[in-house]
Amino acid sequence: MAENNRAVVKLKERFADALLEYKEHRGEVTVTVKKESILEVLKYLRDDLRYNFLSDVTAVDYLGQEPRFMVVYHLLSIPNKDRVRVKAPVTEADCSIDSATALWNSANWLEREAYDLFGINFKNHPNLVRILMTDDWVGHPLRKDYPLQGPDREPYKGRLS
Amino acid sequence: MASEIMTLNMGPQHPSTHGVLRLVVELDGEVIQKITPHIGYLHRGIEKLAEHRTYHQTLPLTDRMDYLAPMHNNLGYVLAVEKLLGLDVPERAKLVRVIMAELTRLKSHLVWIACHALDIGAMTVFLYAFRERELVMDLYEMVSGARMTSNYFRVGGLSRDLPAGFEQKVQEILDTFPGHFDTYEGLLTKNTIWLQRTIGNGVISAEDAIDFGISGPALRGSGVDFDLRRDLPYSGYEEFDFKVPVGENCDTFDRYKVRLVEMRESVKIIDQALKRLKPGPILADAPQVCYPPKESVYNSIEGLIHHFKIASEGFPVPEGEVYMAVENPKGELGYYIVSDGGNMPYRMRVRPPSFVNLGAIEKMAKGSMLADLVAVIGTLDIVLGEIDR
Numbered sequence: 001m002a003e004n005n006r007a008v009v010k011l012k013e014r015f016a017d018a019l020l021e022y023k024e025h026r027g028e029v030t031v032t033v034k035k036e037s038i039l040e041v042l043k044y045l046r047d048d049l050r051y052n053f054l055s056d057v058t059a060v061d062y063l064g065q066e067p068r069f070m071v072v073y074h075l076l077s078i079p080n081k082d083r084v085r086v087k088a089p090v091t092e093a094d095c096s097i098d099s100a101t102a103l104w105n106s107a108n109w110l111e112r113e114a115y116d117l118f119g120i121n122f123k124n125h126p127n128l129v130r131i132l133m134t135d136d137w138v139g140h141p142l143r144k145d146y147p148l149q150g151p152d153r154e155p156y157k158g159r160l161s
Numbered sequence: 162m163a164s165e166i167m168t169l170n171m172g173p174q175h176p177s178t179h180g181v182l183r184l185v186v187e188l189d190g191e192v193i194q195k196i197t198p199h200i201g202y203l204h205r206g207i208e209k210l211a212e213h214r215t216y217h218q219t220l221p222l223t224d225r226m227d228y229l230a231p232m233h234n235n236l237g238y239v240l241a242v243e244k245l246l247g248l249d250v251p252e253r254a255k256l257v258r259v260i261m262a263e264l265t266r267l268k269s270h271l272v273w274i275a276c277h278a279l280d281i282g283a284m285t286v287f288l289y290a291f292r293e294r295e296l297v298m299d300l301y302e303m304v305s306g307a308r309m310t311s312n313y314f315r316v317g318g319l320s321r322d323l324p325a326g327f328e329q330k331v332q333e334i335l336d337t338f339p340g341h342f343d344t345y346e347g348l349l350t351k352n353t354i355w356l357q358r359t360i361g362n363g364v365i366s367a368e369d370a371i372d373f374g375i376s377g378p379a380l381r382g383s384g385v386d387f388d389l390r391r392d393l394p395y396s397g398y399e400e401f402d403f404k405v406p407v408g409e410n411c412d413t414f415d416r417y418k419v420r421l422v423e424m425r426e427s428v429k430i431i432d433q434a435l436k437r438l439k440p441g442p443i444l445a446d447a448p449q450v451c452y453p454p455k456e457s458v459y460n461s462i463e464g465l466i467h468h469f470k471i472a473s474e475g476f477p478v479p480e481g482e483v484y485m486a487v488e489n490p491k492g493e494l495g496y497y498i499v500s501d502g503g504n505m506p507y508r509m510r511v512r513p514p515s516f517v518n519l520g521a522i523e524k525m526a527k528g529s530m531l532a533d534l535v536a537v538i539g540t541l542d543i544v545l546g547e548i549d550r
Contacts, residue, residue: 025481026244053371055486056512060499074484074495074512078371078385081392085484106374109520117208132201132549141209148213 005029007049007084015041020089028085035071035088039098042073042086046103051075051084057100057110059090059118063144067091069120073100096121099128117142166194169531173202179276179538180545184522191530196523200516203549211509215475216242216316219506224310226511227547230269232261232301233489234547235314240395241485241496242316245478246450253441254318255397260331260434261304261313262396262487263427267338268297269490269542270424274345277417277539281358286348293341296334303327317451318444328435335432342424349417359414363525363537366411373521376514377492378423379541382408382416389488396487401430413540420542450476475504484512491515491542511550515543 002008002024011019011031018037023030033041045051056074067089075084090097099122100107111122112131119140122128130137139146147153172183181202187195207226211219223234236258243250250258275290298308303324305313313320349355365375370383380387388405390398406422408415444451452471457464480502486495492514499508518541526537 026247026483028483030482054374055376055493056484056495056497056510058497058510058512060508060510072497072510074497076493078387083393083484085482104374105369105372105524106517106520109516110374113516132204134201141206146209148209 002029005084006080006082007031007045007051010049011041011044014044028083030085030087032070032087032089035090035097038071038073038086038088039100039102042075042100042103045075045084045086049077050079051077053078054100054104054106054110055083057107057114059114059120059142061118061142061144069095069118071097071114071120090120095119096123098123099125101125116140119143164189171534173199179543182519182538182543182545182548184534186531186534188531191532193526193529193531193534196526196534198519198522200519200545201549203545205550207550208509208511211506213505215504216478216506217471217475219509220314220316221310221312223511224312225546226513226550227269227489227491227494227515227544228309229272229544230265230490231309231311232265232313233269233487233494235312236262236396237485237487237489237494237496239314239316240487241483241498242478244483244485245481245498245500246316246447247479248317248445248447248450250318250396250445251442252397253439254443254445256434256438257319257323257443258314258396259398259401260431260438263431263434264297264300264331264334266427266490267334267424268294268301270420270427271297273420273490273539273542274417277536277542278349278355280535280539282354283349283352286345289341289344289348293338296330300327300330300334303330315444315452317447318442320452321455322443328438331431331435335428335435338428339425342421346421356414358533358536359417359540360410360412362413362529362533363416363540364410364412365521365525369524370411370521373524374517375492375521376517377489378419379416379492379518381406382419382540383411384408389486389493393486395485401433403430413536416540477502477504478506486512489514491544491547492518494547511547513547513550515541515545516548519543519548 002022008022018034021032053076055076058072060070069090071088073086114120116130167188169186173181183199185197207222223238224231226234271290271294275287278286302308305311367383367385370380386407403426406419408419453464453467458468478500482499484497486493495512497510498506501507526534
């Protein structure tokens with residue numbers, strides 16, 4: 001159960017105000033926190049709970065829902081051999097969140113990719129420029145309202161079959 | 162005498178960059194001051210495409226990421242979807258997957274040693290390693306009909322059973338490969354040129370390696386004893402007996418030793434799996450997800466309809482999200498799949514090991530000579546198809 005997970009237990013004590021939701025699905029624990037507290041939560045998980053390896057930073061676009069984006073961090077504890085997923089909601093109007101580069105260097109390129117493909121601004125990132133698309137590209141391809149076939153094309157309406 | 166920083170462009174078409182990688186290097190004489198990698202030349206939008214394809218149709222896309230280890234990409238993906246579905250796979254399918262995954266590790270590491278050695282001046286190893294790799298490719302062709310884009314695994318098991326004569330061919334590899342590894346080591350491990358090019362090159366401490374998110378053999382070369390196959394096992398790896406090699410000096414030579422031991426361990430794993438392989442079903446008993454057997458498709462109308470439904474509509478996956486990581490030859494290959502309950506992934510994120518490892522290149526090569534940068538690219542063992550996706 002998620003209540004018994006070591007990360008959830010501690011986060012409930014320390015960050016009661018910032019913790020929005022926690023759940024367990026298929027043996028994986030997900031905690032959702034307010035984006036204002038994301039750096040404090042990640043720092044606490046890294047230093048005190050030894051989730052020392054930032055596997056991944058990415059985003060999910062829930063177009064039509066509010067808040068629209070969810071920034072997702074996958075943390076791994078090499079000493080404890082377990083994982084936790086931390087999510088932080090980001091609205092379309094204020095599409096920004098603090099950069100985790102202050103905690104992990106691995107966040108540098110991963111956040112650049114999330115910026116490139118989703119248009120999420122990572123505040124205080126040392127070099128927030130596009131990484132996969134060309135520098136002069138317009139739009140953010142992994143957003144749900146970006147047409148599959150590319151810019152200036154009809155939005156994809158599903159397979160014909 | 163006045164001196165100034167020279168900016169040198171390396172790639173995107175350069176034999177030592179292992180694909181279309183472009184590095185803008187700032188040099189003071191021959192000493193590297195700054196490296197700016199430019200990637201994305203192979204970006205095909207696989208994550209975007211996956212949102213518009215059924216779960217089975219997404220599978221062939223994953224072959225085309227790390228094209229030196231296609232079956233590992235398939236493995237991570239099918240395990241992620243099976244985790245979302247809560248589907249268990251028959252024992253035989255698990256064992257065959259392990260055999261193919263470890264053969265893939267051999268295949269990938271053979272390309273690594275071949276290209277890495279060629280890059281820093283040892284051509285003989287290249288010719289030998291590619292000769293051996295061809296044997297693994299033959300096995301790929303036997304099981305899937307393709308040498309590289311295998312698409313052999315299926316959600317729920319395998320696309321078909323092993324062909325006749327497969328086990329004998331694998332046994333030949335098990336018997337001969339350790340001798341070949343000795344040959345490579347004989348050519349390199351005490352070779353003065355090799356030692357001078359690799360010892361003390363591309364040093365990254367364990368703390369820095371974790372900080373930069375380096376995974377796989379490069380992380381173990383820095384002395385971090387962590388292997389997903391042993392520490393967070395999947396596909397039945399917990400039942401195998403193998404060693405996880407760890408380096409001490411955090412340099413290119415230690416990463417070389419780690420990978421060589423890994424190849425020997427892969428041979429042991431395949432041997433154990435082969436001994437345990439028994440006849441049995443290769444697909445889970447889940448008709449709503451798995452393709453029906455070919456005999457039923459060819460000989461009955463119900464089977465044909467079943468096949469058609471699975472191929473055209475796919476199958477719905479319950480709402481939820483999972484992150485499934487496997488120990489790819491390059492490092493931690495993770496699939497983060499979000500399902501909204503439909504027949505296509507709502508979001509598929511691939512955590513590419515080479516992408517994250519490449520992010521540390523400046524840390525590893527800064528202050529060394531330009532020629533050593535080539536050795537650092539080789540030791541990181543990057544594949545641009547997976548970096549750019």
